[in-house]
Amino acid sequence: MSNKPYGASAALVDIISAPSKVIDWLREHPGSVWLPLLILIGSTSALFAYYYQWVDMDWLIDRTLSVMTPEERAMNEETTRTLMTPVGLSAITFASTIFVVVIVYALQGAYLHLMSKLSGAEGLRFMHWFSLSAWANFVGIIGILAGVLTLIMADNNQLGQEELMSLNTNLLLGASPGDRWFTWATSLTPFTIWAIALIGLGYARWTHCSTGKAMVIAFAPWVLIHGGWAAVLLLRG
Template identity: 30%
Template sequence: MMSSNAISVIGKLFFEPKAAFESLKENSKPWLPLALIMVSTLALFYWYYATVDFSWLIDHTLSAKPDMKAEEREMVTKMLTKDRMMITTLVGALIGMPVVFALYGLYFMLASKVMGSAISYGKWFGFAVWVSVPTLIGAPLMALQIATGHGQVSLEGLNMLSLNFLIANLPADHAWAGLMNNLSLTTFWTMFLTFVGFRVWTGRSVASCALATALPYVVIYGVWVAKLMFFK
């Protein structure tokens, strides 16, 4: 019963986000979307490293650092083994995703308290997971890239929804490539869901909820842009 309700809420997030958050305010248990996000991520990265042309991947990775000296390139090549990169990526995802959700949950709780709302941290942790559901849209697209890439798809090339893939098409050694690869359609979708959910849960004004939603993104990407512009 719980899983069927969770599946129903996942559907509503795409078509009726306000109704979805109204139901989540009473029961925000995030275990199904959390499992779907983590399992799909781990499975896709395992498949990626199991099938990628690793020599090509190393050459592509090092192409982003054309000024690297020959001895440094040799040392990095020896360090970056397929097994080591796979384990690092999988462990990073396994630990990193819950940590990110936990930090966002803490931020949402503190922001809501400032706005006079007394919703518990546990519910805000669930909220952080639920607003990330759009990332699941990228999973089948990543699978398509892996299946059709003949082993020569870069890690950044897996995300077909990134602004770099869709619009900018910057090479790996371009200073702005990392930012453009990080920003994707799901980033903006998550921001929209966060705004809708925050307003439903707190009942505060449009301006207050928009500010609370945008602040983490403004700080994170603002610092990134400032670094690119002034600290090259």
Template identity: 30%
Template sequence: MMSSNAISVLAKVFYEPKSAFESLKEKPAAWLPLALIILGTMIVFYWYYSTVDFAWLLDHTLSAQPDLKPEAKAAMANFMTRNAMMYSTLGGVLIATPIIYAVFALYYWVASKVLGSEIGYGKWFHFTIWISVPALLGLPMMALQVATGHGQVAMEDLNMLSFNYLIAHAQLGTPWASFLNNLSLPTLWTVFLSFVGLRVWTGRSTGACAFAAVLPYAFFYGGWALKIAFSN
């Protein structure tokens, strides 16, 4: 049975984050949002792969690789079966999501040491999950895309909150498409929640916590953008 307190805190993360992180500082257990993120994502992707026009999806995906030789395309087509793509995606969500949170938790643990905090790694792991709850907002929209797409929705169009979907509309296979599909409004919200949570949990200055919150994202997305810019 889901804890009513956990549900209350989950809601407060969206509309009163400072209060939410104050209540989470001592007991930050994040099993509810972790389960919602992983299971919700897996359900949507299972529905997507179960209903998508797979011949159309395969053609759409391969058309983004115009430089591939015919034999390479044939090999990809043989590998990219419905079940192979479905179960690799579901397995990736189930396994990679906690690993990503664990890596970010390590960063926040190190950053907190630099900021003079003695909060342990375990609490930062739960912190990383709580700041990721804006990702839940994208799941109903992904489900809407699947429900209304008549079986012909591209993977890159599932995330209606990405900057590519909202603004750029870069075509699959172009240099900036993956970058802009990965960068989304929930990403920016997560950075903001990271800042708020760091301020509450460490009590350090606004500038220091803002720098610590932005740094990993600036490093990742900045490095990715520079790689694209200098390789084209």
């Protein structure tokens, strides 16, 4: 039997296959947060940088302009054509990925930290919850790998961003770019639900509350945000 100490490299696999093991390890190693963050930022940025070099850019620009109203197109066409270059789009993607991965996970960690404090849990700092959020969301790497396969298997280079990252609720709704439900549908992925479930599992193991209560706490912000968003879309008709 190997006596090799458990570390972050093993956790990258186990967060998918044996998440409880990783969660227990994170309880003692909350500072091990940067590896999944860097991999998610790097792999997402690399995938889209390649995509923007590969895609038919004239087609992508025309497709983007086609969902604008005539007034919007008149105001924004020149700026859109200037910004929509492989380098420009790659830079925007890199910056937005950093924002989502770092800021959103930090907000998620702050929320979990607050809830744990209110429940009376001891010995858990913000970094514990930030780390749990980052590691749980690492399951999204599967979606990135699926995007790579989509590029490899594409018949031509006229492929939209939503088709590159196609494992989302829009597979069921079939909304087109420009439809009011399109952004909502493409923002919901099975990896998001998987990650939140892992966060709920971690909350239960660390605070010793029931699994049901932990899942309610973990899913509450997601349900409120996307439920409220859906309600607004429905009211707008």
